[in-house]
Amino acid sequence: MSLSSTANHPTLNARRMDGVLDWAQMLSGVGLIAFMWAHMLLVGSVLLSPAIMNDIAEFFEKSGMAQVGGPLIFLLFMAHFVLAARKIPFRLENQKTIWEHAKLLHHADTWLWVVQASTAMVILIMGAIHMWAVLSDLPIVALKCAETLQKNKWWLAFYLLLAPLVHVHLGIGLYRIAVKWGFAGRAERKGLKRFVNVLILVSVGISVLTLFRFWFMEA
Amino acid sequence: MARSLKFNIFRYNPQDSESTPHMESFVLEETDSMTLFIALNRIREEQDPSLQFDFCCRAGICGSCGMVINGRPGLACHTKTKDLPADITLLPLPVFQLVGDLSVDTGSWFRELYDTVESWIHTKKVFDPAAPEERMEDEVAESIYELDRCIECGCCIAACGTARMRPDFLGAAGINKVGRFLIDPRDERTEQDYYEIIGTDMGIFGCMGLLACEDVCPKHMPLQNQLGFLRRKMGITALKNFFGK
Amino acid sequence: MQTIYTDVLVIGAGLAGERAAIEAAQAGFSAICLSLVPSRRSHSSAAMGGMQAALGNCAKGDGDCPDVHFSDTVKGSDWGCDQEVARMFADNAPIEMRRLAHWGVPWGRVVPGKGSYFKGGKLYDKEEKEENRGLINSRDFGGTAKWRTCYVSDGTGHSVLYTVDNVCAKLGVEVHDKTEAISLIHDGATCFGAVARCLRTGELRVYLAKASVIATGGFGRIYPGTTNAVICDGGGHITALNTGIVPMGNMEAVQFHPTGIVPTEILVTEGCRGDGGTLLDVNEERFMHVYEPEKQELASRDVVARWMTHHIRQGKGVKSPYGDHLWLDIRHLGEKHITGKLREVYEICTSFLGVDPIHQLIPVRPTHHYSMGGVRTNKDGAAYGLGGLFSVGEAACWDMHGFNRLGGNSLAETVVAGGIVGKKIAEFLQGAEVTFNSAVIDAEVKKQQERIQNVIRCKAGTENVYKVRAAMQDALFKGANIFRTKEGLTECIATLQETLARARKVGLKSNGLGVNPELSAALKIEGQVKMALMLSCGALNRTESRGSHNREDFPARNDRDWLSRTLAYWKSETDDLPTLKYEAATQVFHIPPGDRGYGKSEIIKADAKAESKGE
Numbered sequence A: 001m002s003l004s005s006t007a008n009h010p011t012l013n014a015r016r017m018d019g020v021l022d023w024a025q026m027l028s029g030v031g032l033i034a035f036m037w038a039h040m041l042l043v044g045s046v047l048l049s050p051a052i053m054n055d056i057a058e059f060f061e062k063s064g065m066a067q068v069g070g071p072l073i074f075l076l077f078m079a080h081f082v083l084a085a086r087k088i089p090f091r092l093e094n095q096k097t098i099w100e101h102a103k104l105l106h107h108a109d110t111w112l113w114v115v116q117a118s119t120a121m122v123i124l125i126m127g128a129i130h131m132w133a134v135l136s137d138l139p140i141v142a143l144k145c146a147e148t149l150q151k152n153k154w155w156l157a158f159y160l161l162l163a164p165l166v167h168v169h170l171g172i173g174l175y176r177i178a179v180k181w182g183f184a185g186r187a188e189r190k191g192l193k194r195f196v197n198v199l200i201l202v203s204v205g206i207s208v209l210t211l212f213r214f215w216f217m218e219a
Numbered sequence B: 001m002a003r004s005l006k007f008n009i010f011r012y013n014p015q016d017s018e019s020t021p022h023m024e025s026f027v028l029e030e031t032d033s034m035t036l037f038i039a040l041n042r043i044r045e046e047q048d049p050s051l052q053f054d055f056c057c058r059a060g061i062c063g064s065c066g067m068v069i070n071g072r073p074g075l076a077c078h079t080k081t082k083d084l085p086a087d088i089t090l091l092p093l094p095v096f097q098l099v100g101d102l103s104v105d106t107g108s109w110f111r112e113l114y115d116t117v118e119s120w121i122h123t124k125k126v127f128d129p130a131a132p133e134e135r136m137e138d139e140v141a142e143s144i145y146e147l148d149r150c151i152e153c154g155c156c157i158a159a160c161g162t163a164r165m166r167p168d169f170l171g172a173a174g175i176n177k178v179g180r181f182l183i184d185p186r187d188e189r190t191e192q193d194y195y196e197i198i199g200t201d202m203g204i205f206g207c208m209g210l211l212a213c214e215d216v217c218p219k220h221m222p223l224q225n226q227l228g229f230l231r232r233k234m235g236i237t238a239l240k241n242f243f244g245k
Numbered sequence C: 001m002q003t004i005y006t007d008v009l010v011i012g013a014g015l016a017g018e019r020a021a022i023e024a025a026q027a028g029f030s031a032i033c034l035s036l037v038p039s040r041r042s043h044s045s046a047a048m049g050g051m052q053a054a055l056g057n058c059a060k061g062d063g064d065c066p067d068v069h070f071s072d073t074v075k076g077s078d079w080g081c082d083q084e085v086a087r088m089f090a091d092n093a094p095i096e097m098r099r100l101a102h103w104g105v106p107w108g109r110v111v112p113g114k115g116s117y118f119k120g121g122k123l124y125d126k127e128e129k130e131e132n133r134g135l136i137n138s139r140d141f142g143g144t145a146k147w148r149t150c151y152v153s154d155g156t157g158h159s160v161l162y163t164v165d166n167v168c169a170k171l172g173v174e175v176h177d178k179t180e181a182i183s184l185i186h187d188g189a190t191c192f193g194a195v196a197r198c199l200r201t202g203e204l205r206v207y208l209a210k211a212s213v214i215a216t217g218g219f220g221r222i223y224p225g226t227t228n229a230v231i232c233d234g235g236g237h238i239t240a241l242n243t244g245i246v247p248m249g250n251m252e253a254v255q256f257h258p259t260g261i262v263p264t265e266i267l268v269t270e271g272c273r274g275d276g277g278t279l280l281d282v283n284e285e286r287f288m289h290v291y292e293p294e295k296q297e298l299a300s301r302d303v304v305a306r307w308m309t310h311h312i313r314q315g316k317g318v319k320s321p322y323g324d325h326l327w328l329d330i331r332h333l334g335e336k337h338i339t340g341k342l343r344e345v346y347e348i349c350t351s352f353l354g355v356d357p358i359h360q361l362i363p364v365r366p367t368h369h370y371s372m373g374g375v376r377t378n379k380d381g382a383a384y385g386l387g388g389l390f391s392v393g394e395a396a397c398w399d400m401h402g403f404n405r406l407g408g409n410s411l412a413e414t415v416v417a418g419g420i421v422g423k424k425i426a427e428f429l430q431g432a433e434v435t436f437n438s439a440v441i442d443a444e445v446k447k448q449q450e451r452i453q454n455v456i457r458c459k460a461g462t463e464n465v466y467k468v469r470a471a472m473q474d475a476l477f478k479g480a481n482i483f484r485t486k487e488g489l490t491e492c493i494a495t496l497q498e499t500l501a502r503a504r505k506v507g508l509k510s511n512g513l514g515v516n517p518e519l520s521a522a523l524k525i526e527g528q529v530k531m532a533l534m535l536s537c538g539a540l541n542r543t544e545s546r547g548s549h550n551r552e553d554f555p556a557r558n559d560r561d562w563l564s565r566t567l568a569y570w571k572s573e574t575d576d577l578p579t580l581k582y583e584a585a586t587q588v589f590h591i592p593p594g595d596r597g598y599g600k601s602e603i604i605k606a607d608a609k610a611e612s613k614g615e
């Protein structure tokens, strides 16, 4: 008998983009992580001294990186949104399904994803406001930030909310990239989770300290 | 000493115009070594003979008895009541077509999958009854078997958030099936052929890495590793195709 | 009513059914398999051990050939088999294993070099040859002269069934799962197909075919405890016996396994005892050394099973909500051994019993395992009595197993017989012209519809199907178990006749709408009791002990009077007993009846002087 034949599926070009888009989604996420860490360290440097933060900020502005890089990051941010949004259930029916699914399943990783998708939406709005606010009011100086915060308590609340959300979203994103792409296998999964938990705690800690540093900074 | 167990079971018979989906409770005395297989059969034989559910091998090898047990998809036949609280809620697996009560149609779902992924060895060689078999390293055979062990119970599909939102998603079991042929030296399909099948959001790129599949699989199939491996492999093929043209 | 036409209708999508369907499909015919469950859930998937074929690739299989395999099979059958059939089987088995390899089965392969193996708790050395590297490997199984059992890790049946089902998918062999055949359509001479009930909706469907095949596997579920799946309920056999003209062969030939766990009767391997495990009774005392001072726990399968049953009957069993049982004790083997070499046993105990065999006793009792008997066919797989009807696999009495099948031979039979019978079906179809007689079809459909309505409306009575089923199982368990006596069987038959009367009065408690499981059970119960009667009447008549049929009152194998096969007919629907006929066990003797070389040895030779024949 002859058992021949090869796979011959109709090729849809649109479908063939899925893999590339998946890369782009991952890379945009990684790019944002890199940026966020840099950002955290930059702003966090105020903990050491406001002068250091000012110097770093000045460097970025003088070299034009803030003016050019800022909008680029904003673009990356939007690109990441567009890419990741392919996976967010926007239809009510799907939202209901995934919500019920998560409630039923008692499964940590499924909840992680729900948390990631919902933090995403908040970050989208708040992040955009933040970027617009900062980039439309260059230069970045520690004192000015402190003033802004102190003048309007809402800004403090705004950042106290945004920072943890970003770090949680980022941490989960990191974890999920590692398991999705197999950088962490079955054996590493537990350790990775613990690492990400610590990472989130430390990052949130730094961010909150930074905010309070601004809050108590003498004008 | 024996506990009295309360089973809350999803009831609905689509063939009965008077039936509506609802939960029904049954109470049973727990006995030694009681499994859900024993409990459900007793409920059927002693309390409600119309109760529908599926068992076959009752030894955890055929994959018939997947259901949602206190929230988690699992095999009912190897679930001991001893390991559950006294309140036990049983639901049919989601994603699959409901037949009635706890019984779902996994057969049609998987049959369609075989056609989609062409789950057979593709070769131009013709079998020669007079010739000795082609040789294969035992290690290779074992690694194929490792991926061939899936019993198609559907638990990973039912636990998968992606599968619940997208009906065309192949699920971990489907993607793993492709992996099984991909590593089989007898299958002459190329990476490109496999890419055509799973290199999409219906396949590996649709997977969001929630790993519920890995966590519920009663056979402990290496799904996480397999999904990661295939995403990298297919990801590379995607880039090759993208930049190659 | 939906009517579906096909060239071949295969009732059963296990290994045997699918393998036969493939052969027909490759010859260009359309084939549909029916199955109660998705094909891959068929019970073939539960066979872990392996399939026998004389490939002779591994060191301990060196020098093996189909002749040796044939001789092992005939001895195993206690000369009850059809030797022509056993010959065909042994010759074709190696080819079939290679074909499966070509199709994709990941057989365990030979790894050259030195190694060691356990036998009776002792360690031995062996060395695999370099020249055999990568060829199909084999493992050891009971009752064979060589290591001959091809395997895929601990999932042979699973892997082979998945592979064969893949080939079906490829060739377009349709599988209609969740479909139950409930009767054959025939005019007394030719079979035209079957009436089936859809287990998705409960509706009836008609399948019309030029050739129909019964490949529905075993019927262990007529016993209360069996290693068989819950779907091995004899539904396919019932369709055949209800024709009144198709006989069942050797229904009394039933194999028991000593160690099924209690409850759920899942099999735990003989390796437990082989490695030094012991059997204990209610007082947690050993007893096998009393009955068998020599071999003790290590006596052969049927002997151990027999004494265990005896001991339980003496009141030494452990009482449990699931009936009396004994204990298997492997605690003294130690954690390392139990979680290593006996890992499978460890897993079964922990996941199904919640028993930790390192510290606790395992509840076991002898359990029904395999049915040698079934739909009697000739060597082409054609059923006696009806044209266009075939049977293959465990459902059939083709008859290569006689009164005892060897481990690893039944799984191999499914594919080897599937291939041979499938070819014969294709040949049969080549010239076949069939005119479907619509009157016959309509009459059969009407009959089934009425039967269903009668059960739902409790026309004949309100007997509870589950109680009737339990009564039947109990009767067989008591009377037609591992060892049998005239008294026991006579009582069993009397009880079964009462049970048959009750079975005819079954009515539903529930409304019977849709895929009602109570209705499914009710439609089968009368046929099941009839099978139970065929089994026990055959056993009562057979006044000898052969293979797994052990008559305490007739302990000798009697080749003079009983070198024969029982053919059981249910001539008329309203009969209360089967009609038994006999035929010679085999037309051709390659190996004349002799000593098996194991088990008991008392034999009444074929040429011994005649005394008065039994019953």
Ligand SMILES: Cc1cc2nc3c(=O)[nH]c(=O)nc-3n(C[C@H](O)[C@H](O)[C@H](O)COP(=O)(O)OP(=O)(O)OC[C@H]3O[C@@H](n4cnc5c(N)ncnc54)[C@H](O)[C@@H]3O)c2cc1C
Residues within 6 Å of the ligand: C011, C012, C013, C014, C015, C016, C017, C034, C035, C036, C037, C039, C042, C043, C044, C045, C046, C047, C048, C049, C050, C051, C052, C157, C179, C180, C181, C182, C215, C216, C217, C218, C227, C228, C229, C231, C232, C234, C235, C236, C267, C369, C370, C392, C393, C394, C395, C407, C408, C409, C410, C411, C412, C414
């Ligand atoms: C626990 C266990 C372990 C075993 N291990 C081994 C081993 O290691 N080696 C070995 O050689 N043998 C072994 N055997 C025996 C062997 O597995 C079986 O004899 C063999 O698999 C039977 O295959 P089959 O194709 O005839 O039937 P099955 O695989 O049982 O298939 C029967 C098919 O018929 C269908 N069916 C049944 N009734 C109907 C109906 N009314 N209408 C429609 N469809 C129907 C079912 O759905 C199924 O598809 C074992 C058996 C058991 C119980």
Ligand code: HEM
Residues within 6 Å of the ligand: A025, A026, A027, A029, A030, A032, A033, A036, A077, A080, A081, A084, A085, A087, A088, A113, A116, A117, A120, A121, A123, A124, A125, A127, A166, A169, A170, A172, A173, A174, A176, A177, A180, B208
């Ligand atoms: C500071 C900003 C952000 C950072 C650092 C960040 C980081 C990440 C990372 C690393 C991932 C994992 C990527 C992957 O799985 O491939 C991810 C996923 C995701 N992000 Fe963001 N992100 C940010 C902002 C946003 C915004 C504004 C949205 C808006 C909607 C968003 C939506 C999502 C979603 C839905 C996912 C999940 C995608 C999936 O499941 O595959 N993120 N993010």
Ligand code: SF4
Residues within 6 Å of the ligand: B149, B150, B151, B152, B153, B154, B155, B156, B157, B172, B173, B176, B216, B217, B218, B219, B220, B221, B223
């Ligand atoms: S991968 Fe696991 S959970 Fe999924 S179908 Fe297979 S055995 Fe079931």
Ligand code: SF4
Residues within 6 Å of the ligand: B156, B159, B160, B161, B162, B163, B171, B172, B206, B207, B208, B209, B210, B211, B212, B213, B214, B227
């Ligand atoms: S890892 Fe992928 S396949 Fe598995 S449950 Fe998550 S989304 Fe589904």
Ligand code: FES
Residues within 6 Å of the ligand: B054, B055, B056, B057, B058, B059, B060, B061, B062, B063, B064, B065, B066, B075, B076, B077, B078
């Ligand atoms: S019944 Fe077969 S896996 Fe549960």
